Amino acid sequence: MSDLHRSPENDIDEAFGRHVAAYLSAGVHEVDDAVAARLRQARRLALAAHRPGRSVLLRVLACGRRALSIQPILRQTVALAAVVVLVGVGDYWSTSAMLAEIEEIDAAMLADELPIDAYLDSDFSAWLRQDSSS
Amino acid sequence: MAATRLLILICCLLLSAAADARITPVLAPGWSELAPHQQQALAPLAEDWDGMSAVSRLKWIGISNRYEHLSADEQSRIQARMRDWARLDPDARRRARDRYRAMQALPAERRNNLHEEWERYQNLPPEGRRPQDATSAPRRPGDALQGQANIIR
Incomplete structure (x- = not known):
């Protein structure tokens, strides 16, 4: 703020502040250690409260750091979940396809006019192949 | 780190296998x-069902x-055969299915007459049922000698 905009009230406030500061500086040597420690702590708290912007920034940075440290774990978890789901779906699909085929063949064989013994006899199958190729 | 990831992956695969084993039953x-119509159709398997x-x-x-x-x-053929079929060795069932698939690949006129072919086959003497091994008997005179000559060479 430039000197042109300074008001007489501001000058009085500043002078009062300087008097108080001088008085406190002179009395600081007479303060005992316990009171000095409490004053130091109060000053720290007052400064922290007076600069909320910095603490929010710190908080945001801390959150960012935490997020960055969580991200690889999340990535691995998602990848593993995808593997588990893929294995499950693949297994279910292959089992279903195999079951459907076996079910169809078994139903056809059991209902067929040809006895099951014909399918169990390996010689009959070979004889049929040979007979049809000759 | 890589070992940990591998361990986690193995655990997840085991977990999914265990989950599958729990889902199937x-x-x-x-x-x-079972529904009444299923029990009626599968009646010959009633005794064996819970052990399957x-x-x-x-x-x-x-x-x-x-x-x-x-x-x-x-329906009557299925019911008459299902118990014996279910009690068969899984390997024998697998081979029978393979033969069924092979027979389905036969020419249509033969496939449609499989029952007659089976009867014809059963009426053959045992030696006539066994397929002739092409490698055991030389087809033309001199074939066997030709084979030996190939081995010597």
């Missing part, structure tokens, strides 16, 4: 949980659902 009900694997039960349930769409002859 839920899908494969016990005998008392989950996959076998699911297969038979599928067959029972086809059952009502079959003719009376086919």
Whole structure:
């Protein structure tokens, strides 16, 4: 703020502040250690409260750091979940396809006019192949 | 780090396998949980049902659902054969299915006469049923000597 905009009230406030500061500086040597420690702590708290912007920034940075440290774990978890789901779906699909085929063949064989013994006899199958190729 | 990831991956695979093993029995009900029409179609398997694997039960349930769409002859054939079929060695069943697939690949006129072919085959003497081994008997005079000459060379 430039000197042109300074008001007489501001000058009085500043002078009062300087008097108080001088008085406190002179009395600081007479303060005992316990009171000095409490004053130091109060000053720290007052400064922290007076600069909320910095603490929010710190908080945001801390959150960012935490997020960055969580991200690889999340990535691995998602990848593993995808593997588990893929294995499950693949297994279910292959089992279903195999079951459907076996079910169809078994139903056809059991209902067929040809006895099951014909399918169990390996010689009959070979004889049929040979007979049809000759 | 890589070892940890591998360990976690193995754990997840085991977990999914365990989950699958838990899911399948839920899908494969016990005998008392079958619908009346399924129990009726699968009646010959009643005694063996609870000792069957989950996959076998699911297969038979599928067959029972086809059952009502079959003719009376086919239904009676299925019921007459299902117990022996279920008690067969899994390997024998697998081979029989392979032969079924092979027979389906035969020319249509032969495939449609398989029953007659089976009867013809059964009327053959035992030596006539065995397929002739092409490698055991030389087809033309001199073939055997030709084979030996190849070995010597």
